[in-house]
Amino acid sequence: MQDHVDKLLIQWQEHRPDLDCSPMGIIGRMYRAHRIMTDSINDVFKGYGLSQVEFDILASLRRAGEPLTPTQLYHTVMLSSGAMTARLDKLTDRGLIYRQPSDDDRRSCKVSLTEAGQALVDKAVTAHVANEHQMLTALDKDEQAQLAGLLRKWLLANESALK
Amino acid sequence: MQDHVDKLLIQWQEHRPDLDCSPMGIIGRMYRAHRIMTDSINDVFKGYGLSQVEFDILASLRRAGEPLTPTQLYHTVMLSSGAMTARLDKLTDRGLIYRQPSDDDRRSCKVSLTEAGQALVDKAVTAHVANEHQMLTALDKDEQAQLAGLLRKWLLANESALK
DNA sequence: TATTGTTATACTCTATAACTATA
DNA sequence: TATAGTTATAGAGTATAACAATA
Secondary structure (H helix, E strand, O other): OOOHHHHHHHHHHHHOOOOOOOOHHHHHHHHHHHHHHHHHHHHHHHOOOOOHHHHHHHHHHHHHOOOEOHHHHHHHHOOOHHHHHHHHHHHHHOOOEEEEEOOOOOOOEEEEEOHHHHHHHHHHHHHHHHHHHHHOOOOOHHHHHHHHHHHHHHHHHHHHHHO | OOOHHHHHHHHHHHHOOOOOOOOHHHHHHHHHHHHHHHHHHHHHHHOOOOOHHHHHHHHHHHHHOOOEOHHHHHHHHOOOHHHHHHHHHHHHHOOOEEEEEOOOOOOOEEEEEOHHHHHHHHHHHHHHHHHHHHHOOOOOHHHHHHHHHHHHHHHHHHHHHHO
């Protein structure tokens, strides 16, 4: 059996035999897998009326367990400050979050989940994790641990590129 | 040492201990790795004046070794037909591709690389593959083979979701 | 009737930079 | 002077659906 990347590698081998395309065996497959996972994950989020970014914002607040400033949020979610303001405005309009002035710095504010926001993200993350479990059934527990370990090793070496 | 996902898992464990978030150890890390790789890969493409999608179109033509129809192209690159027309128009304006009427079907056309287009994609893909090699140096050959194998197994089970 | 490729439309999302009010 | 957050602007990119020509 060939997956999509196998076919791609054969084509490159035929037309550019000088290239060692072996990294595509990993990186091409990561792209492919990411695309498939994204489609499935976004379907789940859509069921709760959320986009990926909106879920990330609500989930950041939920797992932090405390209010966060817009600056903290746009750093963790990797958006511009302007984009974060727009997202927060929309989530506020929907009654999922609210802003409070900061005690110590009057330029700043704290963003919190409303009750409705917490209830929504709690349901969404439960469904999300269930979907993630479902997505990994093709690999047994050992394989899953191996895969997590390899990705973790790669990230420890490369994650500084993001910061 | 903890990577970003380790910290995330600890936070979820603290605030939602009822959830088994172990799949995030894989899927969260795939997202994180994809993000880092995308930044690096796009930098390389940008050096040749190409976006990800534009590279994908030119590379599809190059490795096919023969002209392709717009329909074939938007299927492989996963765009809408309208988006593909817009992309092809831009690449034509830049002298990288050209359309020819199809011999057998007068509704259709064949898209080919110009000499300049082939020269550009040949340089871009060489640099791209070199960059990919560089990105994987954190893993030794055995680990790379393991990782490719696990992703391949996952894709063989899940790739049908895309088609 | 169905399909190919193009066009026209409208939408979503974003980064950038200017702006304010504080620090 | 620098920072926090907002606003205003403009741009990139897309999907959708209507369309014309052909199958």
